[in-house]
Each structure stands twice: as structure tokens, then as C-alpha cells.
Amino acid sequence: MSWSRRSRPRSETAAADDAGCTVVHVDMDAFYASVAIRDRPELRDAPVIVGGGHRGVVLSATYAARVYGVRSAMSMTRARRLCPQAVVIAPDFACLSAVSAAVMETFRSVTPIVEPLSMDEAFLDVSGSLRRFSSPTAIGEHLRARIADEQRITCSVGVASTPQLAKMASRQAKPDGLVVVPVTEVTAFLHPQGVEELWGVGEKTAAALHRLGLRTIADVAHTPVEVLQRAMGPRVGARLHALAWGDDDRRIVAKRGADEPEHSIGADETFGRDTDDPDVVLRELLRLSTKVAARMRAAHVSGRTITVRVRFSDFTTLTRSRTLGNFTAVTPEIYATAADLFTGLGLQRARIRLVGVRVEGLRDAVVATRQLRLDERPFGWEDAERAVDRAVHRFGRYAVRPATLLEPSVAPSGQSQAP
């Protein structure tokens, strides 16, 4: 291997071969599982799976569990079958969020240009930090040491000249390592790998590439871009070809948690048991609408397009959406639209596995409200729901709910209602 892999000895001096590498990708190792066991030393070397109970999937598994073939996103049923002795722990999202926030702050102590990709990984643009630190590699080792000391979990780091390469490098560094891809070694690093290792190539795209006889990234690189575009579409084809040569015009954009308004806010829920009862579905749509509207108001956004998603027992999924003439963040309006879209499907005894509600076309609520004023819309609901938000804030989330949600036995996923 011509690129350099480095693990454990964090004090090792920085290599000279990271010149021009200004992107650092940091990825926590088995984040959910590592956090779950860090205060439970007796589980240190045990197979541990973090995941949901009924009808759930594996969110994270320790390396001891992965030995048995357990992978994230795998159904819990399958995971338990592969590793019956595994300790299964439910995720503690409050704790995970706190650890995530602390880790992101550690990143920001090195550079302000930190782009979190999820709770447990981020890109750092370190081009402005090289006066304080001797090299990008030194920054990576610094961060690895600090996170290990402060959070008592390990992470892996990729150092490269582009985000895509840094991301692929950190994957190779796992667990608890650091990999540098020198600018002179980009094709040597990329080309031997399988097409599915490219970021953005999932199961379907990989299968399509395999059908073209393309198995390695080198194969993709040496295929005329027109051929790729014909098979995958103009944009995807062009991007794949570029990535196969290490060209990546993605820029790292500093984002600070909840700052930037999101493009959509939604919620969905898998029923504990498939249902064909429209009343059960409508009640769930109301619950989801309530949840989404509250989250929108908390984020100070309003939206115009409401989408309902329905997944059937055979896993086929369909969506129906409607764009309103006004912006809204109000439960009755979101629910009325969602319910109308659902009943408009005219389903007859179809077995439904999951329903979801999502609101898109989000705008800052202040701007959106001004537009509402021009429409002379009444304000009653907005004010009423703000009062609800305050009550929930004071008395907890079960303080105020729509009357139809107060009936017993409506809890989805077979879980019992919280006290």
C-alpha cells in the first residue's frame, strides 16, 4: 500500500506526505455502542448491539458483535440470530446528543470550518489551521487524543485533499486509526477499490455498474463519461467519473447544529403490527402531524408542501404531496392535508406497515407569517398552538394532546404509553 495508515501511537510525528491535504474527516467508531458501554467496563469486550426492540434495526454494534456478522441497519431479528449472546441496549439519544455536541466543539477548537454530517462524523477544513499545527496529520492525531481523553471513545480520521477521499480514508482507518491519502497517491488509493466504496454508490448503483461490467473504481475511471451518463443519468454519471479520478468539487460548509433552517421536517412510524384500519392510520397521522408541527415551531419555520408516505406490508412505498397556497406550522392544517391525501388514495383493506408526514418548502417563520398576513388568514390556531408549546414545555409532552390521542391502546409499535 502506498498511502500511509497509522493507528494507536498518537505521538508519532507528522509525516511529510500530507502536503496539500487540507480536509480532515473524523468518524466516531461504533458511536452509539461506544457511548453505551463507556461507563460499563464489564461490557468492554462483549458483543453489544444498540438497537430498537420490536421490528427494529441495529443502530450500532461493537466490534465484538461484528465478528459474528452483525452490521448496522440489519434487522434486530437477524442480528439476534447471528449473535444470540449479544447484550442489546436501547439508544439514549439525550446522552448521545450531549457527547456529539462536545465532540463538535472539540473540532471547532481546531478550525471554524466544521461541517457535521451526522451525530458522529464531520468534515474539517484545516487549511487555515496550519500555522498553529504543524500538519493536517498532526491535527488528526491531536483530535484523536483529545476525544479519547475527554469522551473515552475512539474515532478514526481520514486526511486527504478532498472530502470524498478523506471520507474513504477514515473508513479504511477504522477502528481507532488514521489514514493519509497523499496527493500523489490518489489514483493508487482509489483505483483498486470496489465501486461500492465510492460515496454515493449504494446497492442499486453498484448493481447497475456491475451490469456494465464495472467492478473497481479503475473500471469506472476508464469508462467514457458518456457511457456512464447514459446508464446512470447525466449528473450521476458525470459525478461518478469525476470521483473515480479523485475530482470532487464538494466544498466544506461550516454548519452549526440547528442554525441553518432545514429543507424539510417529517416524522414517520412503523406500526407494531400492520393495520388495514383507516381509523388507526388517521389517528397516527394526527399524532405525527402534531409532532411535526411542534418541531417546526421550535425551529421557527413554516412550510407549504405536505407529503404523506405509506408503506405496505410488502415494503412497497408510495407518497402523495400537496402544495398549499400559504405557509403553515399548525397541526390542524397539516393534519387536514395529510388526512385528505391519505383518504384520497382510496385504499381498500390494504395492509399498512408505516405512515409518515413531512413538510417541505420551509421558510423562516417570520417571513412566512408576513405572507400569511397578506392573505388575511385568521390567526387563532397559531396562537393556540403556541400556548400548547408553552404548556408542553412546562408540564411535559403528555400535558396537552388532541382528544383522539387520549384514547387507550393507540400507542404505535406495540410500546406502552409513557406514564
Added chain:
DNA sequence: TCTGGGGTCCTAGGACCC
């Protein structure tokens, strides 16, 4: 008892306007 829940982005067709 196979297959969660939160998102983003792309594609493609039709409506509508210029």
C-alpha cells in the same frame, strides 16, 4: 416477526408562461 427514523438530492413528466 427480516427490513427504523431522520434526512438530502436527483429524475422525469406535465402544466403553464413567455
Added chain:
DNA sequence: TCTGGGGTCCTAGGACCC
């Protein structure tokens, strides 16, 4: 009268990521 095109919005679906 016929023909052509571009741009934008809306809807539906699909792929992908963690």
C-alpha cells in the same frame, strides 16, 4: 397557422446517507 424552445413549479418516485 404552425412550430419550437426555455424556464419554473408541482407531483411522484427512487437512490442514498447515517
